[in-house]
Amino acid sequence: MLRRDFIKNSAFTSAGFAILPSGTLYADNRKVKIGVIGTGLRGQDHVELMLKRDDVEIVAICDVDEGMLTMAKKLFSDAKKPLPKIFTGSNYAYEDLVKMPGIEAIIIATPWEWHTPMCIAGLEAGKYVGTEVVLGITMEDHWNVVNTCEHYKGHLMMLENVCYRRDVIAVLNMVRQGIFGELIHLQGGYQHDLRGVKFNDGKTPYSSGVEFGDKGYSEAKWRTNHSVKRNGELYPTHGIGPVANYININRGNRFLNLCYFATKSKGLHEYIVKKGGADHPNAKVEFRLGDMVTTSISTANGETILLQHDTSLPRPYSLGFRVQGTKGLWMDVNDSLYIEDVSKPHQWENAKA
Amino acid sequence: MLRRDFIKNSAFTSAGFAILPSGTLYADNRKVKIGVIGTGLRGQDHVELMLKRDDVEIVAICDVDEGMLTMAKKLFSDAKKPLPKIFTGSNYAYEDLVKMPGIEAIIIATPWEWHTPMCIAGLEAGKYVGTEVVLGITMEDHWNVVNTCEHYKGHLMMLENVCYRRDVIAVLNMVRQGIFGELIHLQGGYQHDLRGVKFNDGKTPYSSGVEFGDKGYSEAKWRTNHSVKRNGELYPTHGIGPVANYININRGNRFLNLCYFATKSKGLHEYIVKKGGADHPNAKVEFRLGDMVTTSISTANGETILLQHDTSLPRPYSLGFRVQGTKGLWMDVNDSLYIEDVSKPHQWENAKA
Numbered sequence: 001m002l003r004r005d006f007i008k009n010s011a012f013t014s015a016g017f018a019i020l021p022s023g024t025l026y027a028d029n030r031k032v033k034i035g036v037i038g039t040g041l042r043g044q045d046h047v048e049l050m051l052k053r054d055d056v057e058i059v060a061i062c063d064v065d066e067g068m069l070t071m072a073k074k075l076f077s078d079a080k081k082p083l084p085k086i087f088t089g090s091n092y093a094y095e096d097l098v099k100m101p102g103i104e105a106i107i108i109a110t111p112w113e114w115h116t117p118m119c120i121a122g123l124e125a126g127k128y129v130g131t132e133v134v135l136g137i138t139m140e141d142h143w144n145v146v147n148t149c150e151h152y153k154g155h156l157m158m159l160e161n162v163c164y165r166r167d168v169i170a171v172l173n174m175v176r177q178g179i180f181g182e183l184i185h186l187q188g189g190y191q192h193d194l195r196g197v198k199f200n201d202g203k204t205p206y207s208s209g210v211e212f213g214d215k216g217y218s219e220a221k222w223r224t225n226h227s228v229k230r231n232g233e234l235y236p237t238h239g240i241g242p243v244a245n246y247i248n249i250n251r252g253n254r255f256l257n258l259c260y261f262a263t264k265s266k267g268l269h270e271y272i273v274k275k276g277g278a279d280h281p282n283a284k285v286e287f288r289l290g291d292m293v294t295t296s297i298s299t300a301n302g303e304t305i306l307l308q309h310d311t312s313l314p315r316p317y318s319l320g321f322r323v324q325g326t327k328g329l330w331m332d333v334n335d336s337l338y339i340e341d342v343s344k345p346h347q348w349e350n351a352k353a
Numbered sequence: 354m355l356r357r358d359f360i361k362n363s364a365f366t367s368a369g370f371a372i373l374p375s376g377t378l379y380a381d382n383r384k385v386k387i388g389v390i391g392t393g394l395r396g397q398d399h400v401e402l403m404l405k406r407d408d409v410e411i412v413a414i415c416d417v418d419e420g421m422l423t424m425a426k427k428l429f430s431d432a433k434k435p436l437p438k439i440f441t442g443s444n445y446a447y448e449d450l451v452k453m454p455g456i457e458a459i460i461i462a463t464p465w466e467w468h469t470p471m472c473i474a475g476l477e478a479g480k481y482v483g484t485e486v487v488l489g490i491t492m493e494d495h496w497n498v499v500n501t502c503e504h505y506k507g508h509l510m511m512l513e514n515v516c517y518r519r520d521v522i523a524v525l526n527m528v529r530q531g532i533f534g535e536l537i538h539l540q541g542g543y544q545h546d547l548r549g550v551k552f553n554d555g556k557t558p559y560s561s562g563v564e565f566g567d568k569g570y571s572e573a574k575w576r577t578n579h580s581v582k583r584n585g586e587l588y589p590t591h592g593i594g595p596v597a598n599y600i601n602i603n604r605g606n607r608f609l610n611l612c613y614f615a616t617k618s619k620g621l622h623e624y625i626v627k628k629g630g631a632d633h634p635n636a637k638v639e640f641r642l643g644d645m646v647t648t649s650i651s652t653a654n655g656e657t658i659l660l661q662h663d664t665s666l667p668r669p670y671s672l673g674f675r676v677q678g679t680k681g682l683w684m685d686v687n688d689s690l691y692i693e694d695v696s697k698p699h700q701w702e703n704a705k706a
Binding site: 179180181182184185257259261262263264266267270290291292294296297298301302303304306310313314315316324325326327328329330331332333334336337338339340341342343 | 532533534535537538610612614615616617619620623643644645647649650651654655656657659663666667668669677678679680681682683684685686687689690691692693694695696
């Protein structure tokens, strides 16, 4: 229940699959043969959804974590579906999965830093590729994926689920009908208190402790290190995905210039001290990621975009969308006052209690 | 009623006076002798408030507009108070007012571009100076005022009324009590649909036509030209005033870096065409001011500030405050969906109808 609530409340729904047509994919009732790389908690969600479909067959899964593979295999037996072929034992086991005969498409749900090589491996093997966001870490990563895709005439989709949120799609429809007039300014972001995701007790995923990295579990194992080592807009796609659709980026429009400002980093350290005590070894960790990262972007058509990345402070969930044109305005904003220890507790604190 | 509603709804209250103690200013019941430079609609509000007080005496007023002077004089006779000495006939008549013997303080409520020379003249004459925002147009203007103030050991206050809004002060109190923890990120702005202020029929102030400049009345006479000739954050103080108080700017903290992005300019042109027709001469005017100007600022203490200037598009009024710290968040944001011609009409459209 905990994970399910988290996923639901966090708008972390698996849009990549939820939006598949409700009928079958092929007229001849043939099943699409899919391989899943990464069967952590997120990958297991994808597996669970696909196991409900009669027109999809998961023929292979790949992970390096025994515990996660065990949980994933149980999903198959619970669904009374045949176990897939398992690829494991090395960080590069995925290279064998993508070459497995009969696989048509692969789904990637691994730590961010693995998306680029896995996308490229999938494309090189001639497979349809669906990957969790983000597409890569560096500019070079992104160009490598684009160039590989074009070279092989491949098909790759970054599964940005927020593009398919009901209100986001409704607004896209309104935009295309001209209800907002000519678009002028847009905002989006990732404003999500992830402190309970970045740290746990190494055994359960959410809000259970202050461990991360080798001692962490699930996302805390890898995601938190990005907050230690990097400062910037780490996770732009929830915001920029819908915005790019609204203003036809790469369909007649394009991003021109970008400037970002990051604040000091205080939230994660305070969380560790509050929850684990000032003597916990992690209280000495210096996090590079500013608690708030504000990015402004200009476009060829003269709009501006504002992105806000805010994952280390107490706050209600809000992607903070704004779509503003010459005739109107949409704002998707959170409540007016939120004080930790006073406001309604966040869902995973709630679930824990 | 129209002007009063506008002032009330726009949070344009004359905080500079409204916050004066309700008792008398001097123990010996002596009256403070004040001169008012600028008796347009805004200056008349100040005059009206001061005429209600027994501890203030307006001994002089100054304006170049006969009509506005006539309206101002009527306020004195309505209040059964003696008429002040009138300075008029030249754009530089204020230079005589500030030197008038007996005046202790001056209030400036003139077009933006006159604030700097009038502040400096007041300081040089040894007077207490209260001025409407902004303090000047260029960086040099601002330094000139600061340097003059320091040279003469003068007293000058920019009358930024939003600093005294009830919720803004309540939040300042909360900030100082540490309820938000250590502050990390702040936002403010000027998000006010001024199309009905920037244009009128040359006879009445709000939403009555599409004239401005020489053919405009009141603010449309001078303010709109700033939208024609300048592009940038024209009016930052409603947002930056409260924010600067929250994070102790120039009291141990300071602004470090700034970056701004402006959009294309569409709103004012569309308004002219919609209201005055495509053939109206003003439909040919090219406005430099981007409809949305987004400014990011960093500070010495590691906070970031976001300012938004948005005065040429249909929208509900909102200064868009955000105060975010390690323990909580305050957001002052507007309604979620606002479509012109569908949403509740803006107050002055309402008043006109």
